[in-house]
Amino acid sequence: MNDQEKLKELFLLDKNICFLNFGSFGACPKPIFEEYLRWAYELEKEPVQFLVNNAPKLIETARIALSEYVNCHHDDLVIVTNPSYAINMVVKSLALKAGDEILATNLEYGACDRVWEYYTQKVGAKYVRQQITLPFYSKADFVENFFEGLTDKTKFVYLSHITSATALILPIKEICAIARSKGLITIIDGAHAPGHIPLDLIDLQADIYTGACHKWMMTAKGSSFLYVRKDLQHLFDPLVISWGYKSTTPSHSQFIDYHQLQGTRDFSAFLTIPKAIEFMQENKWTQVAKNCREITHANASRFCELFDTKPLAPINDEFMGQMFSTKIKCSQPDVLQQHLFQKYNIEVLISKNESDLFVRYSINAFNSQADLDKLFVALSEIKEKGVLLS
Ligand SMILES: Cc1ncc(COP(=O)(O)O)c(C=O)c1O
Incomplete structure (x- = not known):
């Protein structure tokens, strides 16, 4: 063989x-899927002890492993089921106002386009799908074409790190640097990036970034993350309000408390993150x-x-x-x-x-x-x- x-x-x-x-x-x-089943069995063996006492520490271990893999502080990312969930969290929390513009491309993933359309239509904001001329021949070519869509109403920049239908790696680092110099907040849909291309969130300097672990990192399904720059974390509403809001036992991070607790849920897929990283290293x-x-x-x-x-x-x-x-x-x-x-x-x-x-x-x-x-x-x-x- x-x-x-x-x-x-x-x-x-x-x-x-x-x-x-x-x-x-x-x-x-298989080894990662077996790890997933192992956690599911652990949960069912003693659901109370597992969910109440063990899960928070285990999730923290998974977050630490993931943050080392994508290079950011482990308290700056929260686990989410999938990038669609993360984009919903983000757009709902941004306090969009009538007239605000979000500069995106016409190459974005349809489900996430719909999230933007839903919330911008509600308040009278504008989701601008800048037409990208294909083919493009250099990073500079793409960046210039993208920022042609910028106006004095643009507040946010949103685009994929790797596009879905067209499978293109976009020059995110360059876009984030320019956006920052103009005072815009950057939101990156990195669904395809972790485990696919080298990912260094500190180097990339996106303000907000979501990535799937269940695609190219090969964890069990339903395992993804949302990274948010520390000074923006307070803006984020929990999509599901639960015990983390007005917590009686708050941790050091409201961001983690708000977004991690959502009622009874199965954390097994998230807990496969360390095994997936180990699998990639071993192989x-x-x-x-x-x-x-x-x-x-x-x-x-x-x-x-x-x-x-x-x-x-x-x-x-x-x-x-x-x-x-x-x-x-x-x-x-x-x-x-x-x-x-x-x-x-x-x-x-x-x-x-x-x-x-x-x-x-x-x-x-x-x-x-x-x-x-x-x-x-x-x-x-x-x-x-x-x-x-x-
Ligand atoms: C670019 C991009 N963004 C977001 C998603 C959504 O991923 P999920 O369905 O896991 O939320 C996908 C799914 O393929 C995608 O290709």
Whole structure:
């Protein structure tokens, strides 16, 4: 068995499926999933002792491990179920006023776009989805295009660290530095970043940042975090008000008290964070990720040629990680995705950004060149028939 085959053995994924959609929900390796079950059993063995006495310390241990991994102070991040939850917390807490503008891009994740739309419409604020010209060719190119959307009403800047449908790494550090110099608050949707690209929150200097642990860090599902710069933490309302508000036993941090306690809940997925970090270290994930990026990038051009498209940004580590997306012309995207699954046993994402459709493949430790060859043959065949793809 070669290294890729050995790593494949560590995942629970169905061996009959060519799994090229890690980006949507991640996939939890066996040792991490066993850790998840171990915590679930621990809870059920003595729910009272576990939830009342043990959980707070265990969560703190998980937060400390996570904060070391993403480089920030452990009291500046709270655990949340998923980035959608975090963005709801953020937008609801910002005290948006009529006329305020939020500068975002037209490449943001649809569910989070909806959160902004919901709350801005309520108060008469404006969610500005700045149109990004694709392809862009440099960080400076992107930054200039993005800030064309700035006005004297802009109060907040919001964008993804790695975009969903288009799979692009955006120049967040540069954007945050400019935004700060203009007195704007930055909110970064880093759902895809932890475990995917090196992440250093102190270096990045975003004011607010959410990341998923259940995607590329491979924890059990329902494990994510929200980081907030210390001097903004007092602005954050709990999305679920519980015992942490007017706590009779307050900790040193109102931020933690407010957001950690939400009534009875299962913390097992959060408690897999230390194991996930250990798993990545033991399996030399920096090297694994590098190999995956190489496969991802090396195949990009032939998929572009197949669909007569251009890469959406330069194909290098600055703009592309372990996912690659290219535009397709397809009449029935849902049918295409199902057809690839049912006829070819390929799980790959066909997704929409505004009116454009994209095929996005993700590469992780268990994938090999053969998987992308299989996808290429399948898409070529479908295109040849000229019904679903043209
Ligand atoms: C860029 C981006 N942001 C946010 C999310 C939301 O993640 P979740 O469904 O875990 O809240 C996703 C999900 O794929 C995403 O791609």
